[in-house]
Amino acid sequence: MSNPVPSFSLDLPDERHPLALEVDPPSASSSTSSLLPPSGSIPRSVASSIQTWWKHSSENGMATAEERLLNRLPSFIASKSTSDPTPTHANPNPLVSRVFDTTIQLYSETSSPSPSSSSSTPPPSPKTKSPASTSENIHGVEFYTAGIDGTKATTGGTVNVILHGYGAALAFFSENLEEFGEICSLGKRRGFALDWLGMGLSSRPSPKVFETPAGVKDETVEARVARAENFFVDSLEAWRVAGGFEKLVLIGHSLGGYLSIAYQLRFPSRVEQLLLISPAGIPTHPQPAPASAAAAELSPTPNSAASSAASSIKDGRNGDAPKPAFKKADAAAAPSYKKAVFEWAWEKGWSPFAAIRSLGPLAPRVATVYTTNRFRALSEDKVQDMYAYIYSMLRLKGSGEYCISSILAPGAVARLPMAARMDDIKIPVLFLFGEKDWMDPKGGYEACERMKLNGNENVETIIVEEAGHHVYLDNPTKFNAILRRALLKDVRD
Template identity: 35%
Template sequence: MDPPALDPLPPAREIPSAFGATGEKQSAISEERLLRRLPFFRPQNLSSTPNNDSPVIAHSSRVDLDTKRYLNTLSITSTSPAPNAPPPAVMLHGYGAGLGFFYQNFPVLAQWAGRRGSSVYALDWLGMGRSARVPFSVKAKRDDVVTRVSEAESFFVDSLEEWRQKMGLDKMTLVGHSLGAYFSVVYALKYPTRVNKLVLLSPAGVPRDPNLTMPSRELTDSRDTDSFGSAEEATRARVDEIRAEQKVEKKQESKTRRLLTYLWEEGWSPFQVVRSTLFWGPMLIGKYSSRRFMGLTEEDTRDMHDYIMNITLAKGSGEYCISHILAPGAHARLPLVDRIAALKIPITFVYGDHDWMDPEGGRQSVENLRQAGNGKGRMYIISQAGHHHNVKAVNDLLIKELDRA
């Protein structure tokens, strides 16, 4: 049986564009435009009754938390749940992004959910994407680093825990990208009985060394990725090679990237810069969309651009966590490498061979886990990939890791 016909959505704006009409309605449309690519997705105005031959069904919703907060959520659930199904996978996006960034991962993850009788969820962090844009503040004094970091982290991980309770989930496998990977580790440290496994894609905030990790590059990174790369076990020699390449790139930063980094270190978020400029903002987003999604069709790139434009122009909220969690120079104030050994669960680190996250942090973390008696730490390098990974290679690795859970 074919899926029901859907009313057409208005087309996405061209790239680049001036700031046009934005708001919750436009943001919802831009997200649905991406999710309609999934044949098993059902918009809210349609019945959620699946086709007889559909192994999964997907729908988006707001999961209400306490005090007028909510998390925007995509649920992909099996139509034939298995009693011995593995824990659901929860996809957690990076800084200033949203669940729509995973739209190319959802088809393969849905196949896994259908095959294993499990579920896959993706959500927008509180204060990001299409989740509630509530005020973000930290009460701790500037020199009280531990309390500052704890308050900022709790804003995100406590809302994730409340979401888990509302969804009625016992344990989860968390798959986090960049800052989402950082929060995944923090959540596991705070709620260890609720995490089955961690898969960390280009995790932020891992090493002690400030090195080259710069969140401003979320808007300026221009490296294309090759769809034919693959995952390989990381070796010390490979990590050293990647770090040497990063140091060369560090010396070649553009003036725009340096300006954004300076503003960020002074307390601005990169997205505040975008919202504050009538000309440069649309141009930056257009440039980012075109380069970041260079391998996509023109229609896919345009739709991603419109999605990014809408979530970026929403009221600033969770993005202001960055200066509390990361110090000037963009290394973590409380690096994960010094904290992660407390975990007893399987943890997989994944980096691109052209990543700008320092892979040494992952290598040292796996070693710290081993010394603490946890031999279930792994690390992979994705060839022909940057910070935003090669989709096919990552999908293959994700299924391998989820089946291993």
Template identity: 35%
Template sequence: MQVQASNFPDSASKNNYSKFNFNIFQSLHSWYLPTSRSLAEASEKNILSMGDVDLCYVDCETVEHNEHPSKNDLLTAKMMNVPVDNENFIRTLFIENKNGSTNKNLVITHGFGNGLGFYFKNYKELGNSLDSNIYSIDWLGMGLSSRPDFKINKKHSHEEKVAFAEEFFVESLEKWREGLKIEKMILLGHSFGGYMSSLYALKYPERIEKLVLESPVGVPETPESMRDLVDLGKFPEKRPKEKDSLPKSSQASSVDENIDRVIDRDEETLERLRNVPLQYRLLAKIVYKLWESHLSPQSVLRFFGRFGSKFTNRYVSKFTSFSEEERNALSEYMFHVAAQKGSSEYAIGVILKPLAFARFPLKNRISNLAVPTTFLYGETDWMDYDAGKELSDSLKVPSECHIIPNAGHNMHLDNPEGFNNVLAKIVNIDL
């Protein structure tokens, strides 16, 4: 029996229609969020070129070198994607020691929302001054490393969630080390990277020659005055107005006797929180809810799409010592890194409470570190130097604290020369 073709759906037409719709969607998405893997790689290449780093790519999508016709003093480095399992890899910058005969290996791990490109001001000088090979990595699920699904079971307890997140980073770093057959390393971690590097050193001390914690997050306990706010999202109630009960002479005497008394920091903080205006209290509660739902800053940037670059522009504008070209390159790199698929960035709300206090502070966990440890803080760092100094003094292994002058939390960018000089002393001095 002959069947007329018109009685059957035109599959070719449907496929073309579906393909057309898909292409329209892709075009709209690309317009709204103008990023891609290739654009992110180009921005990485560009920011590193600002630091006179000449890249050759090993087993990556791109194979050409950076081109600097007018420069002949570039630092040569390799960019690799190092597998950590059958599906995932860690983006790795490798700078071989110029003498080629050292057993030392410095491994640099970046902070949250950053990538290995944030050390563009340091690689050249470190490569020329350190008696060490240098590896700089993007944490798995961040930077230009692969972006596996990072699913948090909201039914689990905080303890279970934190353990899951910490194992994700610590074990991926260990697999990376195994893949490159690095026996021992000087492990440097900045901020979030310092937190995870501490836990790695605690679990695998035999693999650590020295630990360098650059303004690590999560060291102190949550101050008593802020626990209701960061744990429950609640502001302290205002004090009821009290009438004066002392005669004026007594009050004056009391003031005179205590004029040089140092105001208790917790009480001062409480008083400030009591007087926060209503609109800011409401905003803080919204932020608290979003944080507890594991929404990341990168999620917000992706939500704003092509306008997300305004956030990165504003962030890098504080690096006033940079040229305009350097600021633009860093902002572009930061935008493309943040705009990639969401992955392990969601760990930030797991391991930290709002205002960057750790759910399980390092102060109570790494007192038994078995490796020499150095803490680095910027002179105007927003991290708690006193907590770091206290932890450093409590360690049973050789430990010290350094303050980098004219620098804040990102001391490797604020004062590259000062940071590089201190790091060179740490790396080059044998134990």
């Protein structure tokens, strides 16, 4: 979510436990939206907020909310007992999408990164691993084609994978998933959209993994970042191994883009292509995100600074890098003491979602403000369904969300910027930024120039008009066209 107002009277350890009933998965018989309970009205007053908070239960939990959104996809089949559609002469390979859960094994490392390391790049996890392991669950939706010569039975090979950002989950891409499935079908590949470990409907391990290990003093930035990155990178690799896939095309948004790069740096032979949608943590000399970033992101029209920047280049393919869509003065808007308290809380492992959960009965109203602004372009009934999805996600116990202060410094500035770590990447890399994006697009241009200097000419930065940070949602038509062009080399938008 975009910069929620923090509460600094948090007892962070206590906030790392659920505040709601456990979410039960929807019944397998709920194969159509008509069989699901309605999402209910969005609370627009304090009284209705209290009522929503009090009545929240598994009935309108996240799994049910996800199913409501996915049921809008023509290819989606909710019930495991429902067979794939029968191939016809006109459609010999019908597209199918289904939710799935993959059990993965995560192994305990025999050693941790040295706290004395001075490298600017986090060291990879040691190859030697102890026998101790834990089973976790990765949740997602898969796309395949049925029938003879379909991709359902395809093993190995390359698959396309969508990875959401911070404070989100796979159904945020509900406006793009059907097109994504069709693109995968045309490319004769299987497609997946995943919930990161510790987020969405994937397992939510204890967030203590992000804390400095006992007995370690003066931990280096490299070690802190490596521990957080490896939490996600190791789980994605375990999912790849469990599925038997040879290579991945990673399509990551925001934090998901950052982590997609981190995965490629750890497992370069396993990534065929990177498509980075407004990725976090790229520029080597970043400007902290301004206090007005949230307001700019929720604005219904592009601001003038961003519009002029976007108009100076056609689709971001030529010309100089655009100026950031915010003013330096915004960063100093908050009083210094508030900034100091915020930075203290951030360094101590504060989570914005813990802050919202701490509001108790008022938390539904915070979710309302975000949802009704962020998804204003959607129909009323879909906004209602998105609200149920977001609020249900908010009520789940904190886990992966606590990574943020390990990876980013206050102001959404990367502790170890990715542009300086991408020099040796040789695969195709595409950066997408919205013309009113609060992520600085100069990071994309910088990374592309550095990779070109090292011999990789297959890199590009594109500015998408009429879009903010959630490019895929703000301008799904343009985004889907770019996605098609990137994943199907012989198709141009």
